[in-house]
Amino acid sequence: MPFCFDNTYAGLPDTFLERIAPTPVSRPEMIRLNDRLATELGIDVARLGSLEGLSILSGNQCPDGSDPLAMAYSGHQFGGFSPQLGDGRAILLGEVIGNDGVRRDIQLKGSGPTPFSRRGDGRSALGPVLREYIVSEAMAALGVPTTRALAAVSSGDRVVREGMVPGGVFTRVAQSHIRVGTFQWFAVRQDEDNLRVLADYVIARHYPNAQQEKNPYRALLDEVIQRQAELIAHWMQLGFIHGVMNTDNMTVSGETIDYGPCAFLDVYDPTKRFSSIDHQGRYAFGNQGRIGHWNLIRFAETLLPLLDADKKNSIAEAEAALDAYPDLHRSALQTRFTAKIGLEGADADDWDMVEILLKAMAEGQADFTLVYRHLSDALESGNDDAVTRLFNQPEQIVAWLTNWRTRLHDVDRGHPLALMRRTNPVFIPRNHRVEEAIKAGNDGDFEPFHRLNEVLQNPFTEQTKFSEYEAAPAPDEVVLATFCGT
Numbered sequence: 001m002p003f004c005f006d007n008t009y010a011g012l013p014d015t016f017l018e019r020i021a022p023t024p025v026s027r028p029e030m031i032r033l034n035d036r037l038a039t040e041l042g043i044d045v046a047r048l049g050s051l052e053g054l055s056i057l058s059g060n061q062c063p064d065g066s067d068p069l070a071m072a073y074s075g076h077q078f079g080g081f082s083p084q085l086g087d088g089r090a091i092l093l094g095e096v097i098g099n100d101g102v103r104r105d106i107q108l109k110g111s112g113p114t115p116f117s118r119r120g121d122g123r124s125a126l127g128p129v130l131r132e133y134i135v136s137e138a139m140a141a142l143g144v145p146t147t148r149a150l151a152a153v154s155s156g157d158r159v160v161r162e163g164m165v166p167g168g169v170f171t172r173v174a175q176s177h178i179r180v181g182t183f184q185w186f187a188v189r190q191d192e193d194n195l196r197v198l199a200d201y202v203i204a205r206h207y208p209n210a211q212q213e214k215n216p217y218r219a220l221l222d223e224v225i226q227r228q229a230e231l232i233a234h235w236m237q238l239g240f241i242h243g244v245m246n247t248d249n250m251t252v253s254g255e256t257i258d259y260g261p262c263a264f265l266d267v268y269d270p271t272k273r274f275s276s277i278d279h280q281g282r283y284a285f286g287n288q289g290r291i292g293h294w295n296l297i298r299f300a301e302t303l304l305p306l307l308d309a310d311k312k313n314s315i316a317e318a319e320a321a322l323d324a325y326p327d328l329h330r331s332a333l334q335t336r337f338t339a340k341i342g343l344e345g346a347d348a349d350d351w352d353m354v355e356i357l358l359k360a361m362a363e364g365q366a367d368f369t370l371v372y373r374h375l376s377d378a379l380e381s382g383n384d385d386a387v388t389r390l391f392n393q394p395e396q397i398v399a400w401l402t403n404w405r406t407r408l409h410d411v412d413r414g415h416p417l418a419l420m421r422r423t424n425p426v427f428i429p430r431n432h433r434v435e436e437a438i439k440a441g442n443d444g445d446f447e448p449f450h451r452l453n454e455v456l457q458n459p460f461t462e463q464t465k466f467s468e469y470e471a472a473p474a475p476d477e478v479v480l481a482t483f484c485g486t
């Protein structure tokens with residue numbers, strides 16, 4: 001069998017899940033199989049690439065050792081609480097232990113209805129399958145903690161979205177699919193026993209060191225806060241906008257999850273949002289740090305019964321943990337953004353320099369990714385033209401460049417350049433390139449999809465044959481909105 005399943009979630013009490021097998025599709029075809037990831041996971045790649053593998057990855061055959069189930073969870077969506085969400089179009093096949101010793105979920109997305117589907121069809125359109133494959137693998141290559149893509153399959157069936165569109169099945173790999181919303185499921189039901197079972201499970205699976213702490217649940221809260229503060233700063237370093245930071249889309253493992261309406265900044269604009277349903281800009285680029293805190297407050301609320309037997313003490317524990325978040329996030333952001341301009345161990349003046357540059361980029365409508373790349377080129381060549389050209393008016397950046405060079409004089413020269421080159425990607429999944437790959441894929445041409453995946457495997461390395469993928473979109477290529485396609 002291709003997978004050596006070792007399932008633990010399936011052994012949790014009934015209230016955690018609904019047992020359900022995938023529903024077959026008509027004519028599955030493999031679009032892309034992530035051989036490298038499969039090997040890291042100890043999966044038999046040859047068998048996964050065979051007809052048997054296709055049959056499993058499309059949901060047409062349930063592999064040996066699988067105990068398929070849909071996970072229960074709740075969640076705050078755009079600030080409003082839904083007690084009853086859960087995997088409505090995803091099915092956990094089972095868990096495998098990779099060569100690194102880490103346990104990971106193998107989940108099919110778009111594999112048919114579950115008891116949590118409500119009015120949904122349990123299916124995925126092909127477009128979102130391709131988007132999640134491209135962006136989650138790009139994020140992994142960029143070094144961001146994230147769920148991964150094991151396979152993308154076309155189903156041969158059509159699904160009803162804005163008209164009839166081709167369907168697909170996506171295989172997602174995650175350290176786990178436990179979300180803030182999973183804790184909310186038990187909290188809203190005032191099911192303290194199972195809340196404790198869940199917390200103990202998460203500690204054992206993700207934060208085993210917390211077991212040694214005086215208060216393991218407080219340690220769990222601290223760890224999750226720390227990871228999210230860092231994760232969101234990491235997104236922002238790359239100009240990533242998650243787009244749908246609902247509490248059911250925030251993992252407790254600290255991996256990025258849900259690539260529905262995500263996008264990357266072209267022109268720098270802290271108020272930028274792409275998602276067609278984010279009318280208020282709740283999840284805009286520059287709001288992400290604050291929303292992370294808001295979600296973590298929801299998480300802490302669920303833990304109150306566990307933090308201390310005395311309610312007042314639990315609240316004090318939760319508040320102390322949450323109060324650390326703003327500084328953790330700010331300091332992660334400062335480290336990452338000062339590294340983008342070649343400065344390490346930054347002081348307050350360095351942060352001012354970061355902010356002045358960002359302000360100039362917003363005013364000058366400069367491309368976020370290109371500014372930082374061209375800054376490293378300018379540092380190497382001494383020629384600023386490529387940088388100044390990115391701004392509406394050169395005056396917006398000229399004085400800053402002078403100050404920056406002066407500041408760098410105090411620093412050893414080779415080092416800032418190396419730091420910038422490994423902090424600022426050459427290639428990101430540009431929105432217009434993702435759209436191009438999806439559009440062609442919907443017409444049955446997967447070449448652009450494969451090429452984009454290939455480029456993005458080495459995002460920090462110049463690849464001359466792919467230089468057109470560095471470019472910002474031409475005015476008529478700019479993507480204005482993204483759709484989750486659910």
Ligand code: AMP
Nearest residue numbers: 085086087088089117120121122123486
């Ligand atoms: P998401 O937008 O992916 O975060 O999903 C939010 C909720 O809607 C989750 O409970 C999903 O399982 C559910 N959902 C989204 N799309 C579908 C669909 N096509 N069929 C059934 N449930 C869905």
Ligand code: MG
Nearest residue numbers: 248249257258
């Ligand atoms: Mg989701």
